[in-house]
Amino acid sequence: MSITNEKLSEETITTEEIKLILDQYRIGKKPLAKLLGWGETTIIRYMEGDVPTNEYSNKLRIILEDPEYYYELLCKKKECLTGVAYKKSKNAAMTKIMATKIYVVAYYIVNRCNADVCAGCIQYLLYYAQAFSLALYDKELFHEEFCINTEQKPYLKLYEGMHQCGIHTLEGVEEYLTAEEKELINQVADGLCWYGSKALEAMITLEKSMIKISRDKYNNKIISKENLKAYFKDIVNKYQIENIKSIHNYPDQRFAEIKEFCK
Numbered sequence: 090m091s092i093t094n095e096k097l098s099e100e101t102i103t104t105e106e107i108k109l110i111l112d113q114y115r116i117g118k119k120p121l122a123k124l125l126g127w128g129e130t131t132i133i134r135y136m137e138g139d140v141p142t143n144e145y146s147n148k149l150r151i152i153l154e155d156p157e158y159y160y161e162l163l164c165k166k167k168e169c170l171t172g173v174a175y176k177k178s179k180n181a182a183m184t185k186i187m188a189t190k191i192y193v194v195a196y197y198i199v200n201r202c203n204a205d206v207c208a209g210c211i212q213y214l215l216y217y218a219q220a221f222s223l224a225l226y227d228k229e230l231f232h233e234e235f236c237i238n239t240e241q242k243p244y245l246k247l248y249e250g251m252h253q254c255g256i257h258t259l260e261g262v263e264e265y266l267t268a269e270e271k272e273l274i275n276q277v278a279d280g281l282c283w284y285g286s287k288a289l290e291a292m293i294t295l296e297k298s299m300i301k302i303s304r305d306k307y308n309n310k311i312i313s314k315e316n317l318k319a320y321f322k323d324i325v326n327k328y329q330i331e332n333i334k335s336i337h338n339y340p341d342q343r344f345a346e347i348k349e350f351c352k
């Protein structure tokens with residue numbers, strides 16, 4: 090069956106979107122079909138006007154919108170491609186993932202922990218790495234704002250992606266960070282990670298009650314980077330954090346205060 094793109098439903102992937110997949114991941118029609126376990130001519134037929142089933146369309150749309158999913162699929166099925174084709178597509182997928190700095194930081198944390206870390210804990214470490222970068226270096230580590238939501242996850246889109254696809258290491262992440270950024274993340278992880286997700290969630294919940302909430306251009310509730318910076322400037326002074334090596338002063342003293350308050 091062949092129909093024009095104008096008659097496709099909103100859910101059905103278009104030939105233009107399939108072409109975008111081929112271009113952005115630098116992969117051919119037959120190799121992509123092989124990766125997906127489909128017949129060799131499947132993608133060719135779609136590019137010529139055949140309409141994918143809902144199942145096949147949904148699979149292609151996931152690949153289009155989630156480069157992490159594609160990267161994981163590529164690594165699992167690399168025997169389907171030649172060595173040159175695999176390396177070319179892998180580099181393209183990595184470039185797309187690393188185009189957003191928050192993913193670079195997140196996967197640096199994952200690699201550092203050898204993937205032995207939950208998606209929730211990654212959220213909290215991202216939050217504190219951003220906060221201390223703003224307070225100590227007067228610059229953001231990544232662009233995303235802290236989003237207020239019912240799931241209690243500051244960077245919800247990233248959390249949902251990791252929660253859905255699982256936590257896995259990603260080669261080559263380190264080259265996208267400066268030595269200063271890596272050392273900051275290391276110190277945040279060393280100072281905070283061993284407290285566990287529940288303890289960090291409790292500390293962030295307490296902080297949220299004391300930081301001014303604002304709204305982004307879409308009217309979503311956020312803790313802006315400006316407000317986060319102002320709050321943690323005070324934290325740095327109060328807890329005598331002179332540099333990144335003394336970041337651990339904050340959780341050590343704050344948790345002691347929380348325990349005393351709860352007695």
